[in-house]
Amino acid sequence: MEVKKRSTPILPWMRSPVDVNQFEACALNLVPCLDPRLEVALDKMGFSSLFPVQVAVWQETIGPGAFERDLCINSPTGSGKTLAYALPIVQKLSTRSVKCLRALVVLPTRDLAMQVKEVFAAIAPAVGLSVGLAVGQSSIADEISELIKRPKLEAGICYDPEDVTCELQSSVDILVATPGRLMDHINSTKGFTLEHLCYLVVDETDRLLREAYQSWLPTVLQFTQSNEESLFPLANSFLSSTFGSLKTIRRCGVERGFKGKPHPRLVKMVLSATLTQDPSKLAQLNLHHPLLMTTGKRRYQLPEKLESYKLICESNLRPLYLVALLQELGEEKCIVFTSSTESTHRLCMLLNLFGDLGIKIKEYSGLQHQSRRSKTLKSFREGKVQVLVSSDAMTRGMDVQGVRNVINYDIPAFIKTYIHRAGRTARAGQAGRCFTLLHKYEVKRFKKMLQKADNESVPHYSVPSSSIESLRAAYNSALGKLKETVESEASRKRKFGSKFSKLSRTKPTDRRKG
Structure with missing residues (x-):
């Protein structure tokens, strides 16, 4: 008797994806709402237009979509996914003047993280934003000096570092990190906080979900979900029992939101050329009304040429x-x-x-x-x-x-x-x-x-x-x-x-x- 292999169920939202192939490349001067300063920065990078996947993501973030849903992007390698998420995040963050860590990009390897950081660094300064890197290439002390701004010392006053933690501030608006070094900063770096985080990008999602990396994902989600305690008491109870006293309290007066909301949900963007369809793995991301964007109907796509x-x-x-x-x-x-x-x-x-x-x-x-x-x-x-x-x-x-x-x-x-x-x-x-x-x-x-x-x-x-x-x-x-x-x-x-x-x-x- 032949035994049929059970197929993995496909989540309902994955059955109706947005086909990136329906979009065409768009000249920079025709991209709606693009900040002129970013247009100049892109031109210096050698871009004259946005690729289809970049146009599609732009529409769902800056355009009609306006980041109302979390995005899952399954697009071939080399199609331009990095700029697809970097550009709208930088544009969104440019409208806020408060200096704090508001966007986190997590990647599985140092080399890839350094490459992504270069993309952000090429456009973010144009609108007054700074980008940090946490990958363990240098000592953690050197990274801390780049990521955390210490208060200016007044003449004649002696400060005890243990007493000024509340005054430490982030020196960066955007952080590109590998999971291990990210956890190092979460666990031991004074002044490092994710309490104002607006955007979380999980690049090379399949690999990051396949390998635990010190439970970095549930830890990050716990740090950014404290404002949902009253809405999800059972979920919070589970997280508290799992992670003990790992909690954070949002500081008042720091605008983290958009669309008139002071503390909206954390927006997530997950990307891969081979995005998993496993419901149990995707559930780890706690996605909000996710929208799948893909190239064609097949899960596995090779570059066109x-x-x-x-x-x-x-x-x-x-x-x-x-x-x-x-x-x-x-x-x-x-x-x-x-x-x-x-x-x-x-x-x-x-x-x-x-x-x-x-x-x-x-x-x-x-x-x-x-x-x-x-x-x-x-x-x-x-x-x-x-x-x-x-x-x-x-x-x-x-x-x-x-x-x-x-x-x-x-x-x-x-x-x-x-x-x-x-x-x-x-x-x-x-x-x-x-x-x-x-x-x-x-x-x-x-x-x-x-x-x-x-x-x-x-x-x-x-x-x-x-x-x-x-x-x-x-x-x-x-x-x-x-x-x-x-x-x-x-x-x-x-x-x-x-x-x-x-x-x-x-x-x-x-x-x-x-």
Whole structure:
């Protein structure tokens, strides 16, 4: 007897989404109600118009929608989601002169948070707003000095820091943070408060909901829902029993609202290229009359101008096929994805042991310290490095201009992973290619996976056999050198133990924070 697989129920509000494809790009001078100062800032960034997803979100926030509903945005990578939420939030906050933390953007990784912060920093100062970053890149003391404004000392008066907590104020209007460092500030930073928060953005929602990150989400919601105690006594009782004495009281006299309400609900915007449909996960967000905005009817969408190819190779010669493909692509920017940080490290070493390939290749993974990753990414953006070898976690959501190619050295396990990898190219309406190296027995699974993204046929890409044969001698030599290098690294780890680990790896607390 055949047992049918139970499908996850779809929430009613997800059945009637707003189709972003119905909107067209709009020239900046035609965007209704856009602050002229923001128009100038966007022009300096190189924008002459807003993309469809940005126009759609603008209408639901600044236009007729006016933030009356929480927004769930499911749009392909590279479609412009960051500016889609950054622009209306900055416009809304520009109408208030009180300095306090009113918008919080949470992202799963440091690198992605730093990228989003740059977008806000490019437009917020134009309307007198400041943006902060809390990701653990610098010491927490340095972050505190950037985020919290201390009272000016009067001559002849000695202040005890323990007595002036009520006078500490936020130095930023908008904070971009990773969950771990956000929790550090909530738990230990004097003067840090979410009591005036108007907007919460959860970017890369799937990953943030999948990993608990010290229960950051229920903690943030608890801090921002104290004004609802009388309306929801049962919910508040549950939160109090769960989080103990974790409470906050809104300060009087600080305008947090809009539409004439002094203390309205916290507006939430959640975004992903592969937004979950799991009711239990979405329930964690406590969404208010949510509106789903998506591109087309399918849940999984690939960039419009992406070309996908499969490259069939012999299992023991996969590195040769990769090198041959990289040589064909020349100096075009390319990201090579592997299945793990360890595979990333070894593959990058192997490629650099091939000899002079005429291509600059660098590793980009969680095994590296943040400063080294930032330096590598900077070189990649500037074109000094042509190829990044990376694991999935490090580049989800990353936006690097001019990435022409993505190569799946290891076949992704899920369609979500394929979409996020492929989305590093073909961004912002540009063309791009995604190559996947496959063994013969993987072809059927690969085809079935891409059918979920409405991609029925992936053409075969051929590498001349002469190219493979010409690399065999260099490959054998590189394998020998790789074995020696791996043994040397293992010996150093055994010799130096934790000291070597601290030098070569990101600290565990940093990995937790993104």
